[in-house]
Amino acid sequence: MSETLLQTDGLTKRFGALTANDEITLGVDRGEIRGLIGPNGSGKTTFFNSLTGFYTPDEGTVTFDGTDITGWESHRIAREGVGRTFQIAAPFGNMTVRQNMLAVQTPKSVDEHERAQEILEFLDIDHIADDDASGMSGGQKKLLGLGRVLMLDPECILLDEPTAGVNPALADRILEHLRELNDRGTTFMIIEHDMDVLKQIVDTVSVLDQGRHIVQGTFEEVSTDDRVREAYLGSADDDEVPV
Amino acid sequence: MGTENDLTVRDRFQALLGRDDAHLWLFGIGAVVLAVLPFALSTFWTRIALGALMWIGLAQSWNMIGGYAGYLDFGHGAYFGVGAFVTGIVMVELELPFVAGLLIAGVFCAVLAYVVGVPTLRLSGAYFAIATWAFAEAIKELALILEITGGTYGMTFPTGPGTSGIPLVGWPDEMFFYYLMMVLTLGTIALAYFLFEHSEFGFRVKAIRDHEDAAQSLGIDATKIKRRVYVISCVIAALFGGANAYYITFIHPNDVLAPIITDQMIIMALLGGLGTIGGPIIGGVLIFLLNRLSSLFLGNTTIYLPLIGLLIMVTVLFAPSGVIGILRGEVGREDVKQNLRELAEKFDIL
Numbered sequence: 001m002s003e004t005l006l007q008t009d010g011l012t013k014r015f016g017a018l019t020a021n022d023e024i025t026l027g028v029d030r031g032e033i034r035g036l037i038g039p040n041g042s043g044k045t046t047f048f049n050s051l052t053g054f055y056t057p058d059e060g061t062v063t064f065d066g067t068d069i070t071g072w073e074s075h076r077i078a079r080e081g082v083g084r085t086f087q088i089a090a091p092f093g094n095m096t097v098r099q100n101m102l103a104v105q106t107p108k109s110v111d112e113h114e115r116a117q118e119i120l121e122f123l124d125i126d127h128i129a130d131d132d133a134s135g136m137s138g139g140q141k142k143l144l145g146l147g148r149v150l151m152l153d154p155e156c157i158l159l160d161e162p163t164a165g166v167n168p169a170l171a172d173r174i175l176e177h178l179r180e181l182n183d184r185g186t187t188f189m190i191i192e193h194d195m196d197v198l199k200q201i202v203d204t205v206s207v208l209d210q211g212r213h214i215v216q217g218t219f220e221e222v223s224t225d226d227r228v229r230e231a232y233l234g235s236a237d238d239d240e241v242p243v
Numbered sequence: 244m245g246t247e248n249d250l251t252v253r254d255r256f257q258a259l260l261g262r263d264d265a266h267l268w269l270f271g272i273g274a275v276v277l278a279v280l281p282f283a284l285s286t287f288w289t290r291i292a293l294g295a296l297m298w299i300g301l302a303q304s305w306n307m308i309g310g311y312a313g314y315l316d317f318g319h320g321a322y323f324g325v326g327a328f329v330t331g332i333v334m335v336e337l338e339l340p341f342v343a344g345l346l347i348a349g350v351f352c353a354v355l356a357y358v359v360g361v362p363t364l365r366l367s368g369a370y371f372a373i374a375t376w377a378f379a380e381a382i383k384e385l386a387l388i389l390e391i392t393g394g395t396y397g398m399t400f401p402t403g404p405g406t407s408g409i410p411l412v413g414w415p416d417e418m419f420f421y422y423l424m425m426v427l428t429l430g431t432i433a434l435a436y437f438l439f440e441h442s443e444f445g446f447r448v449k450a451i452r453d454h455e456d457a458a459q460s461l462g463i464d465a466t467k468i469k470r471r472v473y474v475i476s477c478v479i480a481a482l483f484g485g486a487n488a489y490y491i492t493f494i495h496p497n498d499v500l501a502p503i504i505t506d507q508m509i510i511m512a513l514l515g516g517l518g519t520i521g522g523p524i525i526g527g528v529l530i531f532l533l534n535r536l537s538s539l540f541l542g543n544t545t546i547y548l549p550l551i552g553l554l555i556m557v558t559v560l561f562a563p564s565g566v567i568g569i570l571r572g573e574v575g576r577e578d579v580k581q582n583l584r585e586l587a588e589k590f591d592i593l
Contacts, residue, residue: 052460074459084460092450092457094518103446105462112443148461 005030005187006051006082006156011060013043013050020046022211023060028156033178033188035198035219038208039232044191045087047208048158052084053077065155079105083154087161087191089141091133098129100144104151112151119150123177139170146177156187163197175201195223207231266436266520270429277425281418293421293490295531297483300428301504302511302523303435304479309509310518311439312472313452314364318375319480320504321382322352326481327488327499331398332391334489338401340408341415345485352481353474360473364466379505386496397495400488407489420490427486431479436520438475448472449518480508510551514558516567525566530554560586 004027013021020043028034036044049055051062053074061070069077078084092100101116120126123143128136133144142162149157162178163171178201182188192198198205198219205222207215209231215222222228277296281289301323308316329351330344337343363374386392393399400406404413412419439445450458451465459465488494507530515526530551537547558565561582562574 054456054459073464074456075462075464078460078462086457086460090454090457092446092453095446095449099446100450102443103450103458103461103463105447105464152462 003030004028005032005065006189007063008047008051009061009063011047011050011062012058013046013055014058019211021050021057024208024211024213025060026206026213026216028187028189030155030187031182031185032203033182033190033201035202035205036189036191036208037193037195037198037205037222042208042231043211044208045160046211048084048160048189048191051077051158052082075105078152078154079107081152081155082158083149083152083156084158085142085145085149085160085162087164089138089145091136091141091144093134095133096130097125097133097136097144100133101147101151104148106151106153110153115151115153119147122150123147124173137170139166139174142166142170142174143177146174150181154186156189157181159188159190159192161191161193163192163194171197199223263441270433270436274425274429277429278422281421286417289417289421291532291535293417293424294535295528296421296424296428297487298507298511298531299524299527300424300431301480301483301508302515302527303428303431303520304476304483305505305508306512306517306519306523307435307439307476307479308473310512310522311435311445311448311452312469313518314469314473315368315372315509316375316473316476317372317502317505317509318359318377318379318382319477319508320502320506321375321379321500322356322477322480323484323487323504324386324494324496324500325355325382326352326484327494328386328392328398329481330485330488331400331494334401334406335398336391341406341485341489342408344489345482348481348485349478353478356474356477357470360470364469364473376502379500379502383496383500386500392496395496397493397498400492400494402492415489420486423486423490424483427479427482432520432524434475434479440520444468444471452518510555514554514565516565519565519567521570522565522567529566 006028008024008026011021011024012019022043024047036047038044046055050057053069053072053076056071061068063069064077064080064082067080069080069082072080091097092103095103097120098116101119102112104112106112106115117126117129120129123146125140125143125147128140133141136144146159146162159178163174166174175197178188190198190202202219204216205219206213207222207225207228209227214227214231215225217225280292284292305316305319308314308319326348329348330341333339333344333347334341359375359378363371363378366374387395402415407415407419439448447458447463447468450461450463451468455465484499488499511526511530512523513526514529515524516522533550534547537543537550561579562568564571564573568574
């Protein structure tokens, strides 16, 4: 029997006449890796922003681990256990990799130096811990982005394109790390355009189209669903999702 | 061969710039030199050194909010002026010694900065700059019409033995004020160093400056941290304002609340290097000396303004990270050439 960790009910976000998220009701189970896909402009990043307090939803609620976190400030949601990364992995400048990690607001009871070292070792970037973070490669920046989130020891992490722009070898390593974290109990929701990446890692996929949550299922179910093809192609006549 | 040696020296120098023990040694040596300096200088040059110290401290205080937190505060000078007037009011109206005036000015400005910071720090970029500038103008106009500040007549400070409130100091003389400024400035530099370069608090401030959303998503309460930086930096400006006012004994809103006070702090931090410890020190000394020496040798107190304008243009165009950036090797000869080429193309000179 699975238990829902993160749940939205009728989540709606409007920008003037545009409804970016239209009554999205969606639940992510504890320990799951959920993919979130949809054509450009379907409202995926807006959904992440509404979940993590960067946007205040116009309607609907967000519940995390039984607590209603709708409208909470983003730093409070992060401390509550919902971490996130951004599409563009930008380290904080003029700081070393380690200082980037130490900037994270951890609970007072945590030895942040020890935790930072552990995470850097886990992600295999401890050898550059005291180097200037702005000199990292694109892939290393993505790893640092993940590392910073892990400092919060979150139960749930929302990842916005974790392997975009990363060389295939490093992308595989990132996926391995995600699997290992998932084995340890971390729940993930991942926005990803690369379907090859997605099918390797996700348990289930949710599809957004024009702000609405249209389908949810396993990768195979979703990739053969007519509504999904229509969302991507505009008609249901073609064979597969073009990604 | 020669080039290799040059490189090694340069590399060593740059490595030294980044070392903690080198920073502490530099600070220690600097403090000793400053402590004995008045014995080697004439009264005239001691006065110049005193002024330079004050401006280093003020530029560093602006650098906290403007450089480290990235909030362009165009109203910082208001706290310098308010600090001066509150110190004066405490000394004149309440007849308390200078030390009490300075402490009360610090507390008053902490509360004022908190109250001003709550609405203004929600703004960003040009809007924050405009709001703080307007605040400073309002404070100046207020000081000009209030009775307690002396209005357009200004305010004269009590002088003479016993007014300082510091034991063993009789009549506060040049030396007293030199060492007062030295302590305030060294204190400000040490505070900035430990707070912004060596604590998690400082890392969080820089995180907010670079990517506020990412910082928030990492549990950092950006509003609270920005407010703290703003309050700390404003209190420091207030302390310098109070100390300077007691030193010059007469203050007027048009002087201690003049916009040029803020402008100079910004220019000094910018020229030296924003968001660094060394930047405001280098910028403070350079600009203050340029100011004093131009009036000394050119007999003109305004010529340094266009000179500063020129310096700022050159800095922004060729070395955006300031003198510190050049010392760190961030701006090399090739970069300058590149910038010049781009500029020439832009204006169709080539």
